[in-house]
Amino acid sequence: MTIVWQLILLVIGFVLLVKGADYFVEGVSDIATRFGIPQIVIGLTVVAFGTSAPEAAISITASISGSGGVAVGNIIGSNIINVWLILGISAVVSPMIVKKNTVRFEIPFTIGVSAIFLIMGMMVDSLHIISGIILWVMMFIFLGYLFISAKSIMKKEITEEVKPQKKINLPITILISLLGGAAVIFGANMVVDSATEIAKVCGISEDIIGLTIVAFGTSLPELVTSVTASKKGKNDIAIGNIVGSNIFNILFVIGTSALISPVPFSNDFLIDGIVMIAAIITLFLFVLRKRQLTRIGGIGMLVLYAGYFAYLITQV
Secondary structure, three states: HHHHHHHHHHHHHHHHHHHHHHHHHHHHHHHHHHOOOOOOHHHHHHHHHHHHHHHHHHHHHHHOOOOOOHHHHHHHHHHHHHHHHHHHHHHHHHHHHHHHHHHHHHHHHHHHHHHHHHHHHHHHHHEHHHHHHHHHHHHHHHHHHHHHHHHHHHHHOOOOOOOOOOOOOOHHHHHHHHHHHHHHHHHHHHHHHHHHHHHHHHOOHHHHHHHHHHHHHHHHHHHHHHHHHOOOHHHHHHHHHHHHHHHHHHHHHHHHHHHHHEEEHHHHHHHHEEEEEEEEHHHHHHHHOOOOOOOHHHHHHHHHHHHHHHHHHHOO
């Protein structure tokens, strides 16, 4: 009976995710258009931070409760899933044009952040307050870059002829966006909780749960948001969501967790950490020449994730 109830909650969670993402993407896109904010900035900040909320809630809670395997595994697993699985699916749905700044700065910055996270984790038994401060400083550097970048883009666009836009009811649009985002987060938590309970009944270990079920569950907001944005042709939100989410996952989620309580980092995560860095490097290589993630590139990333998942299965 317990398994049946968890399966029902799983289905309800998926429904909330899909419908919530639809309203969330439309809402933030309309707000960005209304204020002339570049959609890539919205994707890298509001959408990325919003879809990273499940990772933050679960990892910080796991860190406080002493479940370091879930906290670190959740972030590493989510970042791998975000790139290889979610961007792979999004690119198969619709080829994605990538902004020049994303290729030149944002993706390389993500590679650097991922490498620093792994190096710090392997140098000490646990990430503590010093590690948290370093990660938070890097987060403020990234936010500063986004602020300068947004001002530059808006300054260029202000002289261009602006086509008349459909007027929106701003308070209602903001409310719809917030409700959509809340549905995404609440649905993700329902999926994670129910899937984790089912996994425990099957006797799966904490580290594997963190790297797979919890990581996939907390990445569901990114998945449904990015695929929805890709289907609607809003590639800036889709790409920005994933790149920004990976950055926030490490700098904000792990940084905050380390500031609150030491985060144990097991040597068992070395291979997974290397795979996390390899995932973002493959994205960089796929989009470097033509600044486009094609369907073939998307299929390639899905194949790579399938190989990594097969490796994880052998570790169960």
